[in-house]
Amino acid sequence: MKRGSVCAIVALIGSLLVEPALAEVIALKAGYLIDPATASVSRDKIVLIDGAKIVDVVERMPVPAPARVIDLSTRWVLPGLMDLHTHLSYDYTASLCANYLEHGNGYRALIGLSKAQEMLQAGFTTVRDVGNAGNYVDTDLRRAIEAGLFKGPTIVNAGKIIAPFGGQQDAVSPTVGPCWNYEYIDADGVDEVRKAVRTNIFYGARVIKLVSDFRGGTHGVYTEAEIRVAAEEAHRVGLTLAVHAKEDETAMAAVLGGADSIEHAYAVTDAVLKLMKQKGVYLVNTDIPLSHLLGGKSSNPAVARERSRAKVERLRRAYQIGVPLAFGTDVTHDLPDRDRGRMALDFIDVWLEAGIPSAYIVKAMTTQGAKLMKIDGERGSLAKGHYADIIASPGNPLDDARVLGSVDFVMKNGQVVRER
Ligand SMILES: [Zn+2]
Known part of the structure; x- marks a missing residue:
């Protein structure tokens, strides 16, 4: 049997033994998560995104595993x-x-x-x-x-x-x-x-x-x-x-x-x-x-x-x-x-x-x-239930807003539109 086929069978058995992945859920690992309203930063959070919206912000990876992980663990993450x-x-x-x-x-x-x-x-x-x-x-x-x-x-x-x-x-x-x-x-x-x-x-x-x-x-x-x-x-x-x-x-x-x-x-x-x-x-x-x-x-x-x-x-x-x-x-x-x-x-x-x-x-x-604009119930923060409009930059914009000129990740309604 060819090596590729063996791998495929192992992967199939593996998928039957572990819990199924969370369909469509994205886990966005945020090294520094910014709340602009309070000018506060939380370390090492995970923003869970299902479809267009944020469904939760958690401390560690959920089980079962999400369908996709976006690693921004070195980035400052904030609302669009x-x-x-x-x-x-x-x-x-x-x-x-x-x-x-x-x-x-x-x-x-x-x-x-x-x-x-x-x-x-x-x-x-x-x-x-x-x-x-x-x-x-x-x-x-x-x-x-x-x-x-x-x-x-x-x-x-x-x-x-x-x-x-x-x-x-x-x-x-x-x-x-x-x-x-x-x-x-x-x-x-x-x-x-x-x-x-x-x-x-x-x-x-x-x-x-x-x-x-x-x-x-x-x-x-x-x-x-x-x-x-x-x-x-x-x-x-x-x-x-x-x-x-x-x-x-x-x-x-x-x-x-x-x-x-x-x-x-x-x-x-x-x-x-x-x-x-x-x-x-x-x-x-x-x-x-x-x-x-x-x-x-x-x-x-x-x-x-x-x-x-x-x-x-x-x-x-x-x-x-x-x-x-x-x-x-x-x-x-x-x-x-x-x-x-x-x-x-x-x-x-x-x-x-x-x-x-x-x-x-x-x-x-x-x-x-x-x-x-009276849309603060659904946009403008990375809270549970808000639309996943998310950006990331390599530095802390709370210290120097000019770092926003170096934004290198943009997500709109849960879809990545720019990645590095
Ligand atoms: Zn004008």
Whole structure:
């Protein structure tokens, strides 16, 4: 009898004598298991994963043996990262109207898929995609990934951006018409805002996004009453409300009106920040790193440095006051030799520059993001019952968050999408 056949028979007898393997269960051996909420580390844990979810976290290998072992015993293991402010399907190389008119929705969806996969490879297992996605391409992208057609992060999508007439488009000739309507909904007054929110919900939005002060309010700004009706409609179906507000007055109106997060808030005073803390309103700061500004986004280094300094100063104040912070990037540009995921990770530098401890940054990139999106019951920690969105890095990100740039293992919903 050939040697191979003997081995096969021995293996068969062996399999009859021992207890059967746990079908499909993965045992992920975590050398250092991080809980971002408490900034604590547990040594030598085993995360048991069945299908898409974590079924237990245990001290030693279970009997019977799992079907598959993933050995990360030298790695720091933590929940997948979250970017709370993406525009995956937006093509920055075209002007706004050209972006809407020259690219088909199919092309926009493919841009979005490509960027979504770059984010996932870098360790972002969830993104909140806040508009500029053509005619609800973001809903299609989310559904295609949810259906398993493509690998990608969980997408919490905003649908069309709701804004005062004109969206984020500079004035165009009336002959051209409202070209921005391909991805914005003009909504002025509480009734139009209510209808716009309902429209987005109907077409599959998972978060509601308002732009309140484009170019300082060129097209008008949202009042507290308009914000409130958007918040009411969103909250009624369990969604949250994100409001783009760069200026102090508009941010104040958004906070008073019941927004769940303020996007950007570049020019806010301490009064707004203190109210945000009091009401538990998140800041999604989207502060672009100086390296990106100098690398192409701004041609004037002195202006770039001043822009960067002001943002860092505002982020430092927000952290010191105690505003809940969630990590968001707002990347729409490209840089040579850097994909979208790597560019998003560059934003960590700004947080460190603002004096924010790495342990808090990790929390802002995981637990806090999940809370803001109200998905913290199922994602954002490696607890039993949560989805197995898991990443690993060779160093401890609680000591230096920049080590997240060296993530070398990514699991999404229990499936390994990157391994070394
Ligand atoms: Zn944005």
